[in-house]
Amino acid sequence: MKQVDTAEVGDAVRASxxxxxxxxxxxxxxxxxxxxxxxxxxxxVAFFAIANPNFLTWSNLSGxxxxxxxxxxxxxGTTFVIITSGIELSLGTGMTLAAVMTGVMxxxxxxPLVVGVVxxxxxxxxxxxxxxxxxxxxxxxxxxxxLAMMLIAQGLALVISGTAPIYFxxxxxxxxxxxxxxxxxxxxxxxxxxxxALTAIAAVILAKSLLGRYSFAxxxxxxxxxxxxxxxxxxxxxxxTLSGCFMGIAGVVLASRLNSAQPALGIGYExxxxxxVVIGGTSLQGGKGSIxxxxxxxxxxxxxxxxxxxxxxxxEWQSIVIGLVILAAVYIDILRRxx
Amino acid sequence: MMKRRAxxxxxxxxxxxxxxxxxxxxxxxxxxxxxxxLVSKGFQHQFWQAVQEGAxxxxxxxxxxxxxxGPESESEVAQQIDMLQTALDRNPDAIGFAAxxxxxxxxxxxxxxxxxxxxxxxxxxxxxDVPVTTASTDNLAAAALAAERMVELIGGAxxxxxxxxxxxxxxxxxxxxxxxxxxxENAPDVEIVDVQYGAGDQLESTNIxxxxxxxxPDLAGIYGANEGxxxxxxxxxxxxxxxxxxxxxxxxxxQAQMDAIRGGVMAGAITQNPVGIGYETVKAAxxxxxxxxxxxxxxxxxxxxxxxNIDDAEIQAxxxx
Numbered sequence: 001m002k003q004v005d006t007a008e009v010g011d012a013v014r015a016s017x018x019x020x021x022x023x024x025x026x027x028x029x030x031x032x033x034x035x036x037x038x039x040x041x042x043x044x045v046a047f048f049a050i051a052n053p054n055f056l057t058w059s060n061l062s063g064x065x066x067x068x069x070x071x072x073x074x075x076x077g078t079t080f081v082i083i084t085s086g087i088e089l090s091l092g093t094g095m096t097l098a099a100v101m102t103g104v105m106x107x108x109x110x111x112p113l114v115v116g117v118v119x120x121x122x123x124x125x126x127x128x129x130x131x132x133x134x135x136x137x138x139x140x141x142x143x144x145x146x147l148a149m150m151l152i153a154q155g156l157a158l159v160i161s162g163t164a165p166i167y168f169x170x171x172x173x174x175x176x177x178x179x180x181x182x183x184x185x186x187x188x189x190x191x192x193x194x195x196x197a198l199t200a201i202a203a204v205i206l207a208k209s210l211l212g213r214y215s216f217a218x219x220x221x222x223x224x225x226x227x228x229x230x231x232x233x234x235x236x237x238x239x240x241t242l243s244g245c246f247m248g249i250a251g252v253v254l255a256s257r258l259n260s261a262q263p264a265l266g267i268g269y270e271x272x273x274x275x276x277v278v279i280g281g282t283s284l285q286g287g288k289g290s291i292x293x294x295x296x297x298x299x300x301x302x303x304x305x306x307x308x309x310x311x312x313x314x315x316e317w318q319s320i321v322i323g324l325v326i327l328a329a330v331y332i333d334i335l336r337r338x339x
Numbered sequence: 340m341m342k343r344r345a346x347x348x349x350x351x352x353x354x355x356x357x358x359x360x361x362x363x364x365x366x367x368x369x370x371x372x373x374x375x376x377l378v379s380k381g382f383q384h385q386f387w388q389a390v391q392e393g394a395x396x397x398x399x400x401x402x403x404x405x406x407x408x409g410p411e412s413e414s415e416v417a418q419q420i421d422m423l424q425t426a427l428d429r430n431p432d433a434i435g436f437a438a439x440x441x442x443x444x445x446x447x448x449x450x451x452x453x454x455x456x457x458x459x460x461x462x463x464x465x466x467x468d469v470p471v472t473t474a475s476t477d478n479l480a481a482a483a484l485a486a487e488r489m490v491e492l493i494g495g496a497x498x499x500x501x502x503x504x505x506x507x508x509x510x511x512x513x514x515x516x517x518x519x520x521x522x523x524e525n526a527p528d529v530e531i532v533d534v535q536y537g538a539g540d541q542l543e544s545t546n547i548x549x550x551x552x553x554x555x556p557d558l559a560g561i562y563g564a565n566e567g568x569x570x571x572x573x574x575x576x577x578x579x580x581x582x583x584x585x586x587x588x589x590x591x592x593x594q595a596q597m598d599a600i601r602g603g604v605m606a607g608a609i610t611q612n613p614v615g616i617g618y619e620t621v622k623a624a625x626x627x628x629x630x631x632x633x634x635x636x637x638x639x640x641x642x643x644x645x646x647x648n649i650d651d652a653e654i655q656a657x658x659x660x
Contacts, residue, residue, distance in 0.1 A: 052554060059579065060553040066578070067546040154411070163383045164660075167594055179578065189578070258541050258574065260595060264383040264412065265540055309550035315506070315536045 033281050033336070037296040040329075044300060048307035055310050062187045068302035069178070069191040070095075070254045072295060074273035075280075076202045077246025079294045080211075080239045082277050085219040085286025086135065086142040088240070090127060090149035091247055092269030096262070097153040098123040098251030103166030103261035106174065113173055120255070121248035127153060128244015132237030154266065161263040168259050178256035191253050195295075198249065203291040211238055219286025275322070276301050279329040300325065368404040375624040376426035377435040377617075378419065379409035380462060385593055386566065386613050389659040390462070393617025394435070401625035409437075413508070413539065416440045423447050427456065433624035435459045439508065441466035457627035461620040463509035472633040474619040476611040478510050481641040482517025482564070485588050485609050487525075488643060489518075489560050492586045492606050496528035497559030500551045502568040504539035511536070514564040514590065532558070537568055544571020545578070552579055560586035566593045569608060573599045592658040600646055607645030612657045615639040 049056035102120035206212035280297025282289030537544035563569030569589030589608035
């Protein structure tokens with residue numbers, strides 16, 4: 001197993017006939033998928049640019065990037081989970097709990113900014129760790145384990161905050177985490193930079209680290225991965241903890257953008273993140289996926305939502321269009337793979 | 340309380356089991372006082388906590404015991420119906436109910452009537468003949484006042500947009516229609532360019548308001564129809580650096596909205612009287628238990644507040660952080 005030095009361990013384990021064509025063909029197919037996804041994004045941008053003159057302005061494009069940041073960061077982390085054929089439903093409320101903990105540390109305990117931020121990220125990591133332990137050690141199915149955590153995190157966020165929003169008005173510099181300008185004079189908020197930096201980090205982890213390679217192996221065939229000597233339980237715990245870190249970062253970015261931790265917010269964000277992952281070509285059956293795909297998936301959702309809003313399309317139709325985009329994206333992927 | 344215990348004891352095993360499984364909301368209440376069960380639309384929002392505060396004041400004053408509960412979010416219609424059912428099963432002397440969906444609660448309204456339990460509707464109306472009275476803000480009139488101020492502040496002409504929490508609840512519909520109707524009837528030169536719905540979610544509403552402003556660069560004013568929507572609008576105007584160029588009008592209060600008004604980002608907002616809603620509901624319940632006649636509706640009032648009057652005692656009394 002360890003000799004196979006690409007992120008395509010999954011396909012190799014599945015030993016599909018196409019695998020015989022060799023890694024170079026696989027590489028082409030993998031690139032093709034991302035090129036296709038990127039092309040869809042460009043087509044969408046072009047469509048909205050023609051449909052509404054106010055769409056293709058720098059201010060609006062950077063607005064799309066900013067509105068994609070939170071869901072995008074959640075989606076990056078959960079890509080790993082979905083590649084292992086797991087699922088993560090506690091993303092939304094876990095993110096909220098992380099934001100609330102940051103709020104408590106910064107405004108309640110008066111800790112320094114850095115400590116509050118790290119504390120929020122660690123809260124996310126702890127939620128992920130507990131998810132991983134429930135799934136890998138207690139053998140609770142991921143859907144159930146993270147569903148339970150979704151409820152627990154929601155309740156804890158409300159209890160800890162006293163069911164009231166926590167405001168960061170008295171924490172100087174907190175809103176700068178998400179909203180400071182990266183380039184002076186140009187509207188490019190730092191949350192966008194955080195999204196891109198995390199995309200790069202996640203892509204490297206997925207492609208170059210053992211964690212990434214074993215994620216594919218576990219998702220393709222857990223028994224085979226176990227037989228070939230991979231400590232499946234340990235790596236599953238690591239994957240959920242990593243996803244938790246991203247959840248925590250999303251919580252801090254969200255709190256920074258809203259200048260507050262809103263304890264009642266969060267339900268539904270997990271599904272938006274999962275939608276972005278799926279549109280990006282990651283299979284819910286596991287064993288297949290890419291980080292760049294997830295970023296493009298999140299941007300497609302953000303672009304469609306923004307474009308429809310700019311055109312003043314009623315909300316109810318926006319939901320229908322996003323639903324159709326998910327169906328189309330996954331179906332095209334199935335066609336392309338000839339399943 | 341004795342009466343309720345008897346009912347529970349006589350109920351079949353399943354009901355007992357259910358009762359044992361956590362419906363102990365009435366524990367610790369004085370059994371000699373009349374019991375009023377209040378089912379609200381939520382408990383997390385500051386607004387509902389202020390309603391509860393008013394209800395507790397009235398309970399103290401009029402010598403009744405109350406319980407106050409609500410679903411986790413304002414889209415949990417089914418959960419709220421369960422709560423109403425459970426509240427009815429506790430055999431209260433009166434019920435206060437703020438319907439998320441008045442149609443969905445119709446069968447339970449009938450059940451309350453057949454059991455002879457008077458129902459006081461609060462916050463939004465219940466579309467039924469059963470409630471003996473409704474204690475609520477006149478949202479249509481309140482939204483019309485927001486529109487009137489908007490027209491004045493943008494100088495009688497220009498484009499305006501609305502960010503509303505939802506298109507199905509009575510408050511969402513009334514706060515939209517009260518605003519748009521006023522503009523249509525009184526301000527021919529004001530154009531409503533967009534109405535979008537953000538579920539009161541601050542991030543969602545921020546993204547919506549951003550897109551509306553980007554799509555209409557010459558927008559003169561934007562109105563957020565509840566706290567979350569209004570904060571979303573404030574965030575968008577700040578992020579896009581359009582403070583002072585776009586007139587922002589909000590609804591309800593909360594610390595962020597008050598800060599925005601004090602800081603000049605928001606021109607002003609409509610506040611309801613949440614404490615008054617809770618107070619009037621329990622007061623009406625006590626009156627109904629005593630067999631007194633009640634008016635069909637009890638207007639709990641609303642106010643316009645801005646930087647000039649935000650610190651007045653009258654306004655401070657109805658604002659919540």
